[in-house]
Amino acid sequence: MKCLICKGEMEEKLITYDVRVEDQLMILKNVPALVCKQCGETLFTPETVDKIIAVAKGKVEPTTSLRVPVVEFGKVKVA
Numbered sequence: 613m614k615c616l617i618c619k620g621e622m623e624e625k626l627i628t629y630d631v632r633v634e635d636q637l638m639i640l641k642n643v644p645a646l647v648c649k650q651c652g653e654t655l656f657t658p659e660t661v662d663k664i665i666a667v668a669k670g671k672v673e674p675t676t677s678l679r680v681p682v683v684e685f686g687k688v689k690v691a
């Protein structure tokens with residue numbers, strides 16, 4: 613399959629994909645996707661999209677949790 617954007621070669625990969633459920637960031641690991649070798653355009657199969665939507669609707673229980681540091685950028689000082 614060719615990339616719709618640049619007509620480059622697409623390869624099947626397992627990627628990490630972020631979705632937000634209201635204010636909660638969720639990280640989906642090992643999501644099957646087609647990724648363009650040239651421009652990085654990512655495509656999902658309709659089945660995968662359905663699964664991502666189920667997660668985004670909060671229907672899926674997370675496997676594990678990570679604590680994610682949050683930085684208020686205005687407070688950042690560099691020496």
Ligand SMILES: [Zn+2]
Binds near residue numbers: 615
């Ligand atoms: Zn492309």
